[in-house]
Amino acid sequence: MADKYQTIATGIYAHIGGPQNVAKLIHCMTRVRITVRDDSKVDVDGLKKVPGVLGVAQEDTLQVIVGPGVVNKVAQAMVDQVGVGLGEPFPDANSSESYAAGKSAVEAKAAEVHAAQKAQLKQTWWRQALKHISAIFIPLIPAFVGAGLISGIAGILANMQTAGDLGTNWTTFITVLKVINSGLFTYLNIYVGINAAKEFKATPGLGGIIAGLIYLPGVVAPVTLPNIFTGSALVAGSGGIIGVLFAVWVMSYVEKFFHKVIPDSVDIIFSPFLTLLIVGCFTIFLVMPAAGWVSSSLVGSINWILHVGGAFAGFMLGLFFLPMVMLGLHQILTPIHLEMIKSLGNTPLLPILAMAGAGQVGAAIALWIRCRKNKQLTGMIKGALPVGVLGVGEPLIYGVSLPLGRPFITACVGGGIGGAVIGAIGGIGATSIGPSGVALIPLIANGKWLGYVFGLLAAYAGGFLATFFFGVPKSAMLAHDVEGNLINASGATVASATDASSIDVDQIMNATPVAGADTNLVATASGQLIQMSAVKDATFAQKMLGDGFAIVPNMEAIVAPADGTIISLTETKHAFTLKTDSGLELLVHMGIDTVELGGKPFNFNIKPGDHVSHGQQLGTMDLKQVQAAGKDTTVITVITNMDAVATLSQYNDGAVEVGSPVMQAHNK
Structure with a gap:
């Protein structure tokens, strides 16, 4: 993955006159913002053609749009090549000694951080x-x-x-209590299968089905299924929780494999079909008999212990x-x-x-x-x-x-x-x-x-x-x-x-979107709902980053547009990214060019790894302070991985209340 970001960084440098034509470099949530020394050396048309570059905007700084989740890594790769920090002045073009010294220092620091991180992540398989x-x-x-x-x-x-x-008059009440209790314990395997699928980054519904196979549904006497190792009839329930965990763990790898190799156009049909067929047979004919053998061995051991x-x-x-x-x-x-x-x-x-x-x-x-x-x-x-x-x-x-x-x-x-x-x-x-x-x-x-x-x-x-x-x-x-x-x-x-x-934020971010899932997006603020094309910023209006909706707010509260996990929050707190439980990647951007305000109008306490619910208040934006600085207050919500979306509902302009439904996205 690092090569990808280095390639984008190198491509940007190649069309802006090289690092020697850069005075300073920072980034916001979606754009690398570059202060260039000589504008005549910038090849805008060539820059737009660099793989990974979504668009270019020229204002007081040169803004190269690469999208959330990518921008910070590309910007870091660019400053790493020079040996300076983000926002620090670039070395003078004629000072090769300064450049070399800075690069040496940053490489040493990177090695130190990498070693510390590697030591921190060292864990045993048991702890995992x-x-x-x-x-x-x-x-x-x-x-x-x-x-x-x-x-x-x-x-x-x-x-x-x-x-x-x-007396017997208590029988009905006792039976009702047992029925309520059985709602959990009778079907515990299925609940565990669903949660295990979520933990292993697989489709929860498929995990529930695989877990339910342990009960052998549909097998009614005198029909039986054979234990391929002993030839006797397979017993419903063989495997228990450990069988469920193992089977769903295997299923997660099988499903991910099919998502990779099957074309997107038929993925929703064949990936779940093949996953259930293969892992279902594996569970019935291998996992359950193996667990049955373990059970028989344990019974023998217990009988021996009882005789002692x-x-x-x-x-x-x-x-x-x-x-x-x-x-x-x-x-x-x-x-x-x-x-x-x-x-x-x-x-x-x-x-x-x-x-x-x-x-x-x-x-x-x-x-x-x-x-x-x-x-x-x-x-x-x-x-x-x-x-x-x-x-x-x-x-x-x-x-x-x-x-x-x-x-x-x-x-x-x-x-x-x-x-x-x-x-x-x-x-x-x-x-x-x-x-x-x-x-x-x-x-x-x-x-x-x-x-x-x-x-x-x-x-x-x-x-x-x-x-x-x-x-x-x-x-x-x-x-x-x-x-x-x-x-x-x-x-x-x-x-x-x-x-x-x-919480592994990178793992959540890289998780495959849930095929066929629906995501209901709600208003992130109260105010006037407008079309994306009406946003006063070409990057969003032209949908370079993706599609979504925009709100001109009349209240300060900002809420989560959907259920999901916070992936990042900018240092200036003017934007954050969220990965929905269905796999969509959302960018919520408060105002236009508000990165220049240094975070003063924004108050957010969220952090990467936090799981939030739609309509949950995440922070506030001081509208008067943003307006006093001459900035647009529009709150923009963008789906940045539109390649995962099959259909996206439309909406009409007009007044909207915070947390009310705006649009629905249906995954491929």
């Missing part, structure tokens, strides 16, 4: 995997909390009904059950529970496995105490802890312990300690399967609920102590606000946790 897991599951935390609380209440009431403490008996068996089961939950493989234990209840009258396995969730609770309490300055983390623990006590561990696993790494391990240790206590006491079983945690107490057989409570307390204590002393990452103890922004000793926001760890 945790970031992906966190990004996929954190959006589901509110759903986990809500459905988990309903599940816990339903579990307690159902257990009390089974024990004879409630005692505290050791309890410790091993409690220790390894959390990884099984994380991988979605815990459901394979249901037949074992039912067989034990049938032959013994209760299942001694369930109370032991319930200790794994109790270890999570202890670990979360330790994190709450040690990381009390981290408002984002403690807020998440507050929401996830109640359902964790009731035996629903997913919020604590995916939202708290697993993304941090070490607390997940120490929580497992806590579960092992609780399991060892249950195993050592012996004879503690549950008469039915259901939620764990305190919700399981009414189902403990033969009046041995007190032994189960001792196990819970031991798991709480084990998870707490192991995490408090060995499982708290230093980064988690740093002060953060509720949005994840890092806070310094004086209480000021210094950085965003997502900026440093998970």
